[in-house]
Amino acid sequence: MAEPGGGQAYARLVRAQIRSQTQYRLSFAIDVASCALGTLVEAAVVLVVFRVSPTVGGFGLREVLVMSALAAFAFDLADLLVGNIERLSTYVRKGTLDTILIRPLRVLPQLLATDFALRRVGRVAQSSVLLVAVLIYADIDWTPARALMLALTPLAGCALFAAVFLLGACVAFWFVESGEIANAFTYGGKEFARYPATIYPGLLRRVFGYGVGLALVGYQPALFLTGHADPLGGPNWLAWTSPAAAALAWTIALLVWRTGIRHYRSTGS
Amino acid sequence: MSFASARPLRPDRAPDRRARLYRFGALFGAGFRRWSTYRQAALAGLFTNIVFGVMIYSLLRALADDGRRPGGYDTTQLATYVWVGQGILSVVHVWSWNELADRVRSGDVTADLLRPIDPFEAFLAADLGRAAYAVLARMVVPVLAGGLMFTLYIPHRLYTVPLFAISLTLGTVLSFTLRYLVNLGAFWLLDARGLTAVWLLASGVFAGTFFPLRFLPEWGQAILWFATPFPGLFQIPLDVLVERPGPAQQIGSVVLQLVWVAILIPLVWRVQRAATDRLVIQGG
Numbered sequence: 001m002a003e004p005g006g007g008q009a010y011a012r013l014v015r016a017q018i019r020s021q022t023q024y025r026l027s028f029a030i031d032v033a034s035c036a037l038g039t040l041v042e043a044a045v046v047l048v049v050f051r052v053s054p055t056v057g058g059f060g061l062r063e064v065l066v067m068s069a070l071a072a073f074a075f076d077l078a079d080l081l082v083g084n085i086e087r088l089s090t091y092v093r094k095g096t097l098d099t100i101l102i103r104p105l106r107v108l109p110q111l112l113a114t115d116f117a118l119r120r121v122g123r124v125a126q127s128s129v130l131l132v133a134v135l136i137y138a139d140i141d142w143t144p145a146r147a148l149m150l151a152l153t154p155l156a157g158c159a160l161f162a163a164v165f166l167l168g169a170c171v172a173f174w175f176v177e178s179g180e181i182a183n184a185f186t187y188g189g190k191e192f193a194r195y196p197a198t199i200y201p202g203l204l205r206r207v208f209g210y211g212v213g214l215a216l217v218g219y220q221p222a223l224f225l226t227g228h229a230d231p232l233g234g235p236n237w238l239a240w241t242s243p244a245a246a247a248l249a250w251t252i253a254l255l256v257w258r259t260g261i262r263h264y265r266s267t268g269s
Numbered sequence: 270m271s272f273a274s275a276r277p278l279r280p281d282r283a284p285d286r287r288a289r290l291y292r293f294g295a296l297f298g299a300g301f302r303r304w305s306t307y308r309q310a311a312l313a314g315l316f317t318n319i320v321f322g323v324m325i326y327s328l329l330r331a332l333a334d335d336g337r338r339p340g341g342y343d344t345t346q347l348a349t350y351v352w353v354g355q356g357i358l359s360v361v362h363v364w365s366w367n368e369l370a371d372r373v374r375s376g377d378v379t380a381d382l383l384r385p386i387d388p389f390e391a392f393l394a395a396d397l398g399r400a401a402y403a404v405l406a407r408m409v410v411p412v413l414a415g416g417l418m419f420t421l422y423i424p425h426r427l428y429t430v431p432l433f434a435i436s437l438t439l440g441t442v443l444s445f446t447l448r449y450l451v452n453l454g455a456f457w458l459l460d461a462r463g464l465t466a467v468w469l470l471a472s473g474v475f476a477g478t479f480f481p482l483r484f485l486p487e488w489g490q491a492i493l494w495f496a497t498p499f500p501g502l503f504q505i506p507l508d509v510l511v512e513r514p515g516p517a518q519q520i521g522s523v524v525l526q527l528v529w530v531a532i533l534i535p536l537v538w539r540v541q542r543a544a545t546d547r548l549v550i551q552g553g
């Protein structure tokens with residue numbers, strides 16, 4: 001059944017998840033609402049920050065809002081699609097990964113479908129509205145190149161975050177109780193991408209900004225969209241490298257994933 | 270229903286205070302030991318705390334450029350706020366805790382209710398044990414790491430450090446009491462996920478973990494301080510430590526935490542009684 005029925009089986013897994021998650025209706029409604037509210041709160045944090053300081057790392061409110069909104073949208077989309085891979089460490093610890101491995105379906109899509117978190121749809125909806133509002137507020141001087149950049153950036157950013165999620169989850173194959181290491185790069189990565197790279201000390205900026213590529217999610221595209229020169233001296237075509245960075249990150253993530261699956265030995269409990 | 274005795278037996282009616290204290294101590298020790306077995310997890314958490322510490326401090330430091338004092342803090346106070354803050358995050362544990370809610374959903378909670386100890390007291394003792402372990406495993410290292418990288422604020426008033434210890438303990442009790450209340454919601458909703466999400470959002474923003482609450486306008490601060498218990502979880506212990514307010518306010522804010530504890534614990538008992546009264550145990 002693996003070949004012809006595969007897609008159908010995943011769809012069924014997702015549908016089962018949706019049914020189970022909407023079972024407790026009131027609880028689910030509260031969950032979606034607070035998820036969506038979280039996006040607004042994160043945007044409000046930028047306003048609070050600018051209440052106590054007129055500039056942040058040499059940038060004004062408009063530019064930082066653009067960075068923040070781009071990063072939030074890319075992250076929320078990645079979180080919706082693959083964020084539940086975080087639960088891999090629980091599967092490894094409890095040994096329940098075995099049940100997934102013996103099914104005649106591919107492991108990664110199965111895991112993603114099994115824990116699909118419907119409530120995150122509310123978050124993505126909110127952050128896309130927010131992104132549009134911010135772009136209008138920022139009063140960008142639109143050119144075809146900038147429009148193309150806007151189309152490209154959230155997708156590449158989403159792919160990059162998704163690769164980080166996957167890599168973070170893979171740590172569980174080697175260190176069973178490793179949950180929080182991944183958080184430094186996933187949630188930490190989002191936090192990093194929301195503010196100008198100029199505020200970070202050199203080592204952190206090099207590792208997160210250009211090693212992991214997170215400067216290409218918010219900072220560089222926002223520079224390009226608002227026509228602000230990079231105070232760090234980076235060329236302004238740098239923002240265009242985000243799809244290549246995302247592709248590279250995915251190649252590495254899939255390689256590590258494959259090695260991890262081969263390395264996996266059940267906990268035997 | 271014949272299972273009416275599923276109502277928790279109130280331990281305060283037990284005559285022997287010493288036995289009660291002993292029981293509390295034993296559960297505290299169990300909580301401490303339970304968490305001390307996850308050494309890899311503690312190490313992973315430390316790494317994350319340090320990365321977040323550098324990031325949050327970078328942002329706050331950028332706000333203090335040109336000699337500005339955001340929220341009235343100088344840069345050493347901000348550094349201590351961030352680094353000790355990263356340290357106490359896992360002590361106070363403002364994140365999700367679903368143990369009770371899961372037990373409600375699975376029905377295991379009936380076993381807790383039949384024990385001769387109030388479940389709130391039992392879970393609180395274990396949580397304080399967890400917090401004590403977190404002080405050793407999660408608080409000391411980020412503070413040292415921060416101290417190596419940045420200049421931290423050293424308290425001047427003699428009583429500040431003991432007052433901080435009291436304030437941190439009260440913050441942990443407050444946090445647990447609120448988490449317990451959220452979990453009690455599962456008796457009505459059967460599933461505490463929605464309530465947990467609200468709790469995560471509220472505790473994150475209103476306790477001061479996203480940014481020091483003193484960045485907010487005065488009226489916003491007044492509402493948070495006096496109408497909600499949230500600043501008591503995180504902001505108050507840290508403000509006590511960095512001596513942001515004057516001595517009177519410093520002591521006053523700890524009294525405020527105490528008032529919230531005095532309001533919330535009886536509330537927990539009332540909600541718990543209402544919850545167990547409507548509990549239906551599925552026969553099987």
